Amino acid sequence: MSLWHIAWSYLWNRKFTTILTILSVALAVALISSVLTLREETRKRFEEEGQAFDLVVGAKGSPLQLVLSSVYFMDSPTGNIPYAEYEQLKADKEYVKAAFPISIGDSYLGFRIVGTVRELFEHKWESLLTGAQRAPFQLADGRYFEKSMEAVLGAAVAQQTGLKVGETFVSTHGVIAVPESLGGHSHANLPYTVVGILKPSGSPFDRAVYTSLNSVWDAHRHGPNESGEAHEEHHEAEAGHPEEEEEAAYQEWGAKPESMITAVLVQLQSQLLRFQYREKIRETTSVMAAIPINEIATFYDQFLGTAKLVLLAVGYLVVIISALSILIGLYLSIIQRKRDLAVMRALGASTYDIFGAVLIEAFWVTILGIGCGWLVGGAVSFGLGKYLAWRFGLTISAFNLTTEHLGAFATVALVGLIAGILPAWQAYHGDVAHDLAER
């Protein structure tokens, strides 16, 4: 018959209000927990994938946009650069260990078709999270592309489209899938043939179709059954890529469309050269270089950092509301069982017994609320993680318990206990004879 048992018995005796109070605490904790988990996990995953390349070189514009479009396949490209830029970078062996051109222009069912070179499939790097070697371009089936219009599918593309090795598909012009009824159009005269499927890597690389640069250039030339008018309309509809701008770019570079690429993914001889080489490119060329991991860190600190603070503020506001509900719930319960408390006092219960039992009730509610909240927060993170995996190819761990989580939970527990002090004080200072005499 410990005080823990006594407190639990009273909570159990009023199950409904106890469960409601626990749920209110759980709601607050779930919000805080999922914000912390999602923020930390997505940051880790973004940084992990950002580690894949030391630099991304592309057309001038927003460095973040360049990184998002080239490494995470998320945003529209900043524009095109001549293929010659890639050749120059590749030749700079003093700084550059490996360079991979990519050309992004078309898509299939919303998945980007990335024109590149076969060397990309051999690209490996050290994981930031585990230290293990990352090699996301391993084949699960078939082979790598060898000639034009052959395609290798990322694991998520194969899974979601159902395409298999040997099957063909027709790409849609543009990186955003636009139905033909809304002006979108396909390259029906140039179907791709699936020759390989990659193993799942839990990264954005799962969500792209890889083909040769020639495939993209071939598809980009207007085919016989594709009207120039439709092509032009589509380009006007596509954000950031009006036909006029592309033409202007080609003229600026003095290049033809088939000799243009979207970006170059660069692996340097040493990670320590990132800033130095970025500056060198800025000073000596007319293209732009961005450090993926740096851009992502800035993005998280500036934009998502603020969003995190806002969401955490909402979470802690809910904690205060939950604390009030604990206080009100316990206070009402103390009023309802004044006689029980008086009986305990008559039986010899001490200050410690009465005060402690009520405080332990607050503790139980808070601890169970934190436990349930953590589970609900994990479930929410799991659900959102599924969405992130489906939408961006980022695989996250849902049930985290970091020092940030523990700090937040300790704060909630403290607030819960403080909420229990007033009812506990009230409980002990009842008039025993009066409360016993009340009918």
Place this chain on the structure above:
Amino acid sequence: MIIVEECRRQLGPGVQFYCERLHVPEGVHMALWGPSGCGKSTLLNLISGLLRADSGKVQVDGIDISGLSEGQLDAFRGERVGFVFQTFNLLAPFTAMQNVMLSMRFSDTIPAAEWKPRAESLLERVGLGHRLHSKPKTMSVGEQQRVAIARALANKHKLIVADEPTGSLDPKTATAVMDLLLELCRESNVTLLLVTHAREIADRLPALYDCTGLVQEVAP
């Protein structure tokens, strides 16, 4: 065992409790009898440490309780007084056995290892061996009062105070409960103070203290 002398307690504006003298030797079973509102429950509360006298002497088992602090009064009640209330006052979330054990838990006079066997034995003694794990709301009023009697006796206190213990019972059950209470108090050789307004119940006890006039109106 109990000495009350020149004891005063202000009950409200112009209303005062005053007991000039009451001596109860150890082991005596005494009825505190009188009409409603005469002050018999106040006298019982003063003796059991639920109320504190404004002046005068209230001595129980050699302890002058009028000078005790709140905490000392808690300890005094836990160590020396067993209560039987008119409305039983069992704690609803707990079973019959847990109610008896709780009394020992708060009193701290019986070793923890003995709580369970003693609670079982007392409940069997009051005829509730088959209701050990029943909660109060599933029991009849007679059964609840028998649990309350077992609880009052659990700590082997020298003093049992009972405030209208049969007041909520039908006559037949009241007689059975009264018989049980008196029998157990005799067996345990405890001092019993029993408040009642019913003369026929008071007459069943060997000693009677007439509480009429303990509550007086005084000039404000």
